[in-house]
Amino acid sequence: MQPLIIDLSGKKVVIAGGGRIAARKASVIQHEKPDITFIAPEFSEEVLELSLENGYTLIQRKADPADFEQAMLVILATNDRSANAALASSLPPNQLVCVVDESGLGNVTFPATVRRGHLQVAVTSNGSSPKLTRKLKRELDEQFDASxxxxxxxxxxxxxxxxxxxxxxxxxxxxxxxxxxxxxxxxxxxxxxxxxxxxxxxxxx
Ligand SMILES: C[C@@]1(CC(=O)O)c2cc3[nH]c(cc4nc(cc5[nH]c(cc(n2)[C@H]1CCC(=O)O)[C@@](C)(CC(=O)O)[C@@H]5CCC(=O)O)C(CC(=O)O)=C4CCC(=O)O)c(CCC(=O)O)c3CC(=O)O
Ligand SMILES: NC(=O)C1=CN([C@@H]2O[C@H](COP(=O)(O)OP(=O)(O)OC[C@H]3O[C@@H](n4cnc5c(N)ncnc54)[C@H](O)[C@@H]3O)[C@@H](O)[C@H]2O)C=CC1
Structure with a gap:
């Protein structure tokens, strides 16, 4: 897997799912000012708040393959493994896709990042241990002080x-x-x- 730095400002991001993980992925990228659409039968408080704050679109129903047509980045974050897998297999190979419960079905994963002005340090375990990634992020957070x-x-x-x-x-x-x-x-x-x-x-x- 090759890390790339991606500009998401104004880009269409479609997230299937409206729970805890959908909210976390959205809050990680919100600073980039993407144009996010959430599609899910039910939305958590966190997703509703994020959407109100940033003007995101909410579509209240199950996600459908046609929902992702214009998306630069697709995040499949439902709690239904078979729905995530079916949606992933319906997408064309030139779209960026993060599948939160089975990274091998997509082509991108989120690293943990520490931001200090223009500096960004990103950590990934390539899906082998999100806990290790999180631990290293905390260590970096201390190492890189406000200066x-x-x-x-x-x-x-x-x-x-x-x-x-x-x-x-x-x-x-x-x-x-x-x-x-x-x-x-x-x-x-x-x-x-x-x-x-x-x-x-x-x-x-
Ligand atoms: C592959 C990837 C795909 C992606 O989501 O992009 C993925 C996949 C999975 N994560 C799972 C679990 C957890 N992930 C976290 C935390 C983070 N996970 C993140 C990224 C990634 N997670 C990508 C690769 C990361 C890498 O390369 O290391 C971080 C770094 C970034 C972010 O989310 O922004 C963020 C920390 C950021 C921070 O602290 O800042 C916690 C801790 C917590 O939630 O508190 C838990 C619970 C504890 C545990 O289980 O370890 C499960 C099992 C789910 C299940 O139970 O079924 C899967 C599915 C699977 O295993 O494939
Ligand atoms: N990548 C990561 O960092 C992590 C991933 N996970 C995985 O993420 C998945 C989601 O977890 P949570 O957000 O905590 O679940 P959650 O239960 O909080 O939310 C699930 C959401 O999916 C929606 N949904 C269900 N079926 C749908 C469909 N067909 N189309 C659209 N939306 C649908 C629900 O309405 C709900 O909004 C879990 O199954 C777990 O395996 C869990 C922890 C960390």
């Missing part, structure tokens, strides 16, 4: 400035490597000074 959020913004700003400087390729690489020194992450003043220095140099090389 990483402004630091990744600082790195992005510096990179934009450095790319435009009238210096050689090797000098740019040297500048970019220097930003990885830990003092830039832990010391806000060092970040401010560095940014000012780069801006001055850009204005007057």
């Amino acid at each position: 990483w959020e402004p630091y990744t913004a600082f790195l992005a700003s510096c990179r934009t400035l450095i790319k435009d400087l009238p210096i050689s390729f090797d000098e740019k690489q040297e500048q970019l490597w220097e930003l990885l020194e830990d003092r830039y992450r832990t010391d806000t003043q060092a970040q401010i000074t560095k940014l000012k220095q780069l801006e001055l140099y850009r204005a007057d090389p």
Whole structure:
């Protein structure tokens, strides 16, 4: 399995099922602002709340293969294993499909992710142990403290400035490597000074 980073903003995501797991998958991707439709005979409080908050569509009945035609991502999250399997086998091979009770029937699974600004660390056990994945996520959550959020913004700003400087390729690489020194992450003043220095140099090389 190959990890890919996917842009779901404005994309159609159709979820069969309206229970705990349907809600969890939706809440994981909600930051990306996808256009989600839930299809299920019954919806949990969590799904109703998420939908009200984000304007998601709810269709109250059993899911049907035709429901997924326009979806970029399909999440099969009913508690009926045979319904999930039948829906999975009805889908074309070029659609992204997550089957929450039998990952081998689909072609994508969700990793656990820790987000700090522009940085995202994702963990997967390729379905072998979601518990291990969750444990490692908690460890990473502690390892990457809040300083990483402004630091990744600082790195992005510096990179934009450095790319435009009238210096050689090797000098740019040297500048970019220097930003990885830990003092830039832990010391806000060092970040401010560095940014000012780069801006001055850009204005007057
Ligand atoms: C294959 C995958 C498909 C997919 O859903 O994408 C899948 C499948 C299954 N999970 C099951 C169980 C549990 N999963 C969790 C938790 C998470 N599961 C997630 C992902 C994945 N789960 C994908 C691969 C992940 C990987 O590669 O490691 C996480 C990482 C991401 C997320 O959901 O966002 C999220 C933690 C995120 C976080 O903490 O942030 C918990 C814990 C809990 O719920 O508290 C339990 C109960 C305890 C247990 O059983 O271990 C079962 C058995 C169901 C049954 O009882 O029948 C199956 C079905 C099967 O085994 O195939
Ligand atoms: N991937 C994961 O991380 C995990 C997956 N699971 C699996 O996820 C499945 C769902 O679990 P929960 O959300 O907790 O169940 P739940 O009981 O909370 O919700 C099930 C939902 O499926 C709907 N449903 C049933 N038949 C349907 C159909 N034919 N079409 C559309 N919707 C239908 C119900 O109306 C309900 O909304 C479980 O069967 C379990 O095997 C469980 C834990 C973790």
